[in-house]
Structure formats: C-alpha cells, structure tokens
Amino acid sequence: MEKEIFEVVLRKSAQDSKIKRIIEMKSESALPKGENFTSTILKITLKVVLGNGRIAIKSFIAKKGDAGFGEAAEHMGNDYALFATEVSVYTNILREMGYLMEEFGDTEGPLWCEFIHYSRADSTIILEDLKASGFNTVKRTEPQDLNHARLALRSFGRYHAMAKVLEERGLISKDGYKPYLFLYDEVYIRNFLYGSLQALIKGMRKAWGEEWTEYADKLSRVSFEDLSKRIKDSGNFDDNTFKCLNHGDGWNNNMMFKHDWEGKPIEMRFVDFQVPHYNSPCMDVTYYLYSSINPTVRHQNLKSLIELYHESLTSSLERFGYKGSKPTLEDINNGMERLVFFGTWFFTSTFACVLTERTDAMDLDLIFKTNGEEGYNLSVYCEDGVIEMIGEDLKALVKLFDES
Numbered sequence: 001m002e003k004e005i006f007e008v009v010l011r012k013s014a015q016d017s018k019i020k021r022i023i024e025m026k027s028e029s030a031l032p033k034g035e036n037f038t039s040t041i042l043k044i045t046l047k048v049v050l051g052n053g054r055i056a057i058k059s060f061i062a063k064k065g066d067a068g069f070g071e072a073a074e075h076m077g078n079d080y081a082l083f084a085t086e087v088s089v090y091t092n093i094l095r096e097m098g099y100l101m102e103e104f105g106d107t108e109g110p111l112w113c114e115f116i117h118y119s120r121a122d123s124t125i126i127l128e129d130l131k132a133s134g135f136n137t138v139k140r141t142e143p144q145d146l147n148h149a150r151l152a153l154r155s156f157g158r159y160h161a162m163a164k165v166l167e168e169r170g171l172i173s174k175d176g177y178k179p180y181l182f183l184y185d186e187v188y189i190r191n192f193l194y195g196s197l198q199a200l201i202k203g204m205r206k207a208w209g210e211e212w213t214e215y216a217d218k219l220s221r222v223s224f225e226d227l228s229k230r231i232k233d234s235g236n237f238d239d240n241t242f243k244c245l246n247h248g249d250g251w252n253n254n255m256m257f258k259h260d261w262e263g264k265p266i267e268m269r270f271v272d273f274q275v276p277h278y279n280s281p282c283m284d285v286t287y288y289l290y291s292s293i294n295p296t297v298r299h300q301n302l303k304s305l306i307e308l309y310h311e312s313l314t315s316s317l318e319r320f321g322y323k324g325s326k327p328t329l330e331d332i333n334n335g336m337e338r339l340v341f342f343g344t345w346f347f348t349s350t351f352a353c354v355l356t357e358r359t360d361a362m363d364l365d366l367i368f369k370t371n372g373e374e375g376y377n378l379s380v381y382c383e384d385g386v387i388e389m390i391g392e393d394l395k396a397l398v399k400l401f402d403e404s
Contacts, residue, residue, distance in 0.1 A: 016052035023047040023055070030061060039083070040064040043129065059132050060116060065123040072364035079185075080178060082274040083123060089273035090115040090125065093245070096171050097162045104320050111159050111270050113256075130269055135256040141355050143294040144252065146301060148265050152255060152288060153305055155268045156247070157312025160281040163245040165320045172245055180248065180277040183235035183342070186228055193231065194224050195372020197349040203381025212387075218398050227345070234342045237280045237335065242327040246284040248275035251291040252354070282335030285309055290343035291354065295389060306336055341400055348394045355389065356380040 024047040031041050042062040050056055065083030076082060094112045101110065114128035138144055144152070166172045181188040197219060204216040237243065247254075247270055258267040277283070289298050289305070298305075310332045317326050327335075353361040353376070360377055367375030380386075 016050065018051045019046075019048045019058065020051050021049040023049060027062070044126075059129040061113075061127040061129050063125045063127065065125075072368040075368055079187075080181065080275060085177075085276065086272070086274045087118050087125060089276060090127075091118065093163070093166065093172060093276075094273070096166050097159075100162055100165060100320055106319065108158070109267055111155050111268065112273075113269055113271060130256050130271075134258045135267070135269055136259075137256050138252050140252050141357055143297075143355070144292050145294060146297050148257060149289075149293045149297060149301070149305060150308055151257070151265045151268050152250075152292070153285065153309040154312040155270070156250065156281070156284055156288065157309050157314075158316045159247060159270065160244045160284070161313055161316030161320055161322065164242075164317060164324075165322050167244060168322060168324060174243065174245075174278045177245065177277050180235065180246070180279060180283060181275065182231075182346070183279075183283075184232060189228050189231055190224055191367050191372040193345060193349055194227055195367060196353065196376055197222075197345070198372070199376035199378060200349055200352065200381050203352075203378045206378060207382035208387060215394060215398050218401065219394075222401060231342055231345070234339050235279060235283065237338070241280050241335070242325075242331060243279055244281050246277050246279055246281060247273065248277050248284070248287075250284050250288045255292075280335045280339075281313065282332060282339055285332075286336060286339040286343040287346070290347040291350070295347070295351075295393060299392065306332060341397075344393050344397045344400065348390050348397050351390050352380045352383070352386050355386075356383060 026045045027042050028045075029041070030043040040063070042064070044060045044062050046058045046060070048056055048058055063086075065077070090112075094110075094115065097112075098110060100106075113130050116126040116128065118125050138148060163172060167174065179185070182193060183189075201216045201220050204212050208216075249272055250270060254270060254272040256269045256271060257265040260266050285306070289302070307329065310327070310329045313332075314326045358377065358380060361380045362377070363375040365375075369375075
C-alpha cells in the first residue's frame with residue numbers, strides 16, 4: 001500500500017471513532033459518601049454521535065478543585081495547593097513518563113489514567129473513566145491480599161524508576177515539592193497521627209479489656225513532642241540516600257485494578273496525585289504496606305515484598321536508561337527499617353478508621369478545630385475484629401518506645 005493511501009486510511013479510521021456531537025449528558029457522583037475529602041469527583045456520561053454516524057455511550061471523570069468540603073479541606077488545599085499540584089503532575093510529569101515509555105518500548109501500560117483537559121474557569125480536570133476500561137477500586141474496608149500487594153509494589157518500582165530518570169534529565173526538580181505532610185508538618189502530625197492514637201487509647205480503655213490497660217497506659221505517656229521528633233527523624237535520610245519523587249498517597253482508595261476472569265489483578269493505575277514529595281522511595285512503600293494490605297499478609301511476606309519492589313525498581317531503572325547508581329537491596333531494607341516506627345504508628349492509629357464501614361469515622365473540620373482532641377468516632381476502635389487486626393502491631397509500637 002502506498003504511503004499516501006495508508007495516510008488516508010488512518011485518518012478515516014481516527015475520524016470514525018471521534019465524537020462528532022453530544023446528544024445527552026448526565027452527571028452524577030462517582031464516589032459514595034466518606035470516600036473523598038478534598039474534591040468533588042463526578043462521572044460524566046455522554047450519549048454521542050461518532051464520526052461514522054454510530055450512536056455510542058462514552059464516560060469521563062470530572063474532578064473539581066473548589067468542592068467546598070469545609071475548613072479542613074480548605075486548610076489542606078491552601079497549605080499544599082492540592083489541586084494545582086495535581087494538574088501539574090498530570091500535564092507535566094505523567095506526560096513525560098508516557099513519552100519515556102514510548103522511547104524505550106515499554107508495553108506494560110501506563111500507571112495512570114489519561115488526562116483529557118483542565119479548565120481554569122471552573123477548576124475542573126477531565127480524566128479518562130478507568131471503570132469503562134474494566135478497572136475498579138479495591139473495597140476500602142477490605143485490605144489488599146498478596147496478589148494485589150505484589151502488583152502494587154511492582155508498579156511503585158516502575159513509577160519511582162521513571163521519576164528518577166526524569167529527574168536525571170532535568171525534567172523533575174527535587175526542590176519543587178513540599179516535604180511530606182505526615183513526616184514534617186506538625187499540624188498534620190498532631191491532628192492525625194497523635195490525635196488518632198489518643199482516640200485509640202480511649203477506645204482501648206473502653207472496650208479492649210484489662211489485658212490492654214498496660215499498653216494504653218504506656219502509649220498515653222508518649223508526648224506530642226517526642227512523637228513529632230521521632231517521626232521527623234525517621235524521614236531525615238542523608239544526602240547519599242537514593243531519593244526520587246514519591247506518589248505520596250498510594251493507598252487503597254487511590255489505586256484501581258483490572259482483574260482476569262479468576263479475579264486475579266493483572267493491571268493497576270494510580271489516581272490522585274495531590275501530595276507528591278521528594279524523599280526515599282521507601283516512604284511510598286512504607287505508606288502503602290501499612291495503610292492498604294492485610295496486616296497478616298504484611299507480617300508473613302514483608303521480606304519477599306520488599307525484594308520484589310527492589311527488583312522492579314532496579315530493573316526499571318535499567319530499562320529506562322538510568323545512568324546513576326542504583327540502590328542495593330540492603331539500601332532499601334535499611335530505608336524500610338528506618339521507617340518502621342512511622343509505619344507502625346501510622347497503622348495502629350489510623351487503620352481502624354480506614355477499615356470501618358461507618359461513614360462518620362472522622363469529622364475533619366472538628367479535628368482541625370480542636371487540634372486532634374476531638375473528631376474521632378470512638379466506636380470504630382470498639383468494632384469486632386479491630387483487636388485482631390492491629391493488636392500485634394500495637395504491641396510492637398509499645399516495644400519500640402520501651403527500647404528507646
């Protein structure tokens with residue numbers, strides 16, 4: 001076939017599938033109550049006429065940054081420019097990652113949804129509807145199993161490697177992002193990490209029984225100043241540490257999976273890029289392992305999961321032509337060990353709020369108004385299964401304090 005004829009064929013094919021006209025448009029909430037705190041997420045369903053005259057149904061996601069979620073969301077938005085940051089990630093970093101995949105023939109698929117448009121006029125991002133392509137979130141109240149954990153950690157390795165290569169090429173600045181809020185910002189450490197554990201202690205004393213009194217007493221003696229110092233110290237990696245741009249919020253609600261006919265996850269996409277930060281990639285790995293997977297899976301498979309992540313990171317760095325030195329498995333293990341205190345504290349203080357079926361586990365506005373002293377529903381710490389889920393890690397947290 002001649003080049004000119006082939007060009008006509010391709011143009012016609014592209015034109016046939018393009019949207020020519022919208023017949024109907026419907027907008028509805030894309031998420032149930034309690035699943036998002038800082039944005040309005042809408043599903044836009046369109047009945048359209050395509051270029052070839054066929055009627056089709058198309059769907060997109062609209063994410064609005066001026067949601068009016070209250071003082072807490074406004075506070076977070078102002079402190080960290082959440083929406084503007086996410087727009088920048090989609091329009092700059094993820095676009096360049098896509099080019100990088102094309103350059104090196106990476107056929108595993110992107111780790112994000114397609115960016116369609118950003119409207120400054122009404123602060124709205126239009127994105128691909130991943131559900132239309134067979135992707136779904138894992139239920140927030142059901143921690144991920146080993147298969148999901150393996151795919152997620154492989155995906156983190158690819159994401160971190162691409163970010164490091166873009167940094168090496170001068171396309172990502174390590175100084176262009178604020179430090180991670182849960183490691184360095186005392187407002188968020190007090191409100192979420194210290195405040196939630198105080199609520200847990202109250203729940204323990206209310207419903208956990210006499211055997212847990214000793215642990216509640218020991219944790220109640222931890223001062224905010226001590227906690228803040230230890231958390232900050234855990235994230236202060238030296239200049240020789242391998243660092244890169246982290247996703248920053250890689251947990252259940254911000255991942256979508258496609259499954260095969262047997263229910264096994266085969267592809268994954270990250271969503272919500274509002275709090276990227278520059279640090280050891282072990283931060284993303286720790287946050288994910290302690291926030292999203294079944295704790296029994298973490299306890300039994302931690303060594304192999306970290307090894308899988310390291311292999312994915314280093315092989316991806318090689319694949320994308322990274323010229324710098326790569327972290328050894330020992331480097332990654334040392335980073336993970338350094339962050340055990342942060343991960344264990346984060347898990348024990350927040351996991352019950354994540355797992356509950358309740359939609360009133362946290363009142364963010366009240367948490368911010370009272371510096372974390374109120375706003376946590378104590379009922380979530382008294383639900384069936386909570387002790388079995390977090391008890392082992394809570395004992396480990398107390399031991400970390402006893403050893404210090």
